Amino acid sequence: MTRRVVDPSRWVSLAVGLVVLLGGAVAVVRVGIGRFPSGPAVDVWGLRFTPLLAVVVLLLGAFFCVAAADPSRAASTFTATFGILGGLAVALIDDDLPAQMLSTPRLGWTCVGLSAVVLVSDLTLPALAVGRPRRRRARPPAGDGHLTRR
16 A cells, blocks of 8 residues: 655755745846956846856756656755755855856855754654555456467
């Protein structure tokens, strides 16, 4: 007997991924692909994006969305850890970064916060079995007689 499994952490990863993907996409469109990587920084939702950071945020959002399809939560946990480390780098090492990556620490802390939400949901939320149990059809035993040689 089997039941359908619903994993709320996958929905959290997908929601965060879509928000991050949308923010990165808006930033990439505002910066313009033709001016990559030396174009001017743009503001999206009160966060400052350089062209390079816009592409990195876009890719991070795409990775969160793809990781939401993994039933084992491993890809989502890895992506969240990467997002936390990258966000900390942007937030704390802001003065030492090259000019192409300069941003406000607010973008880094936002990345840390969203990634931490995904990581905590991966580590704490249980998977839920929902619906009525379904019975699997029994397969006929091997060597049923009609396929075997005599």
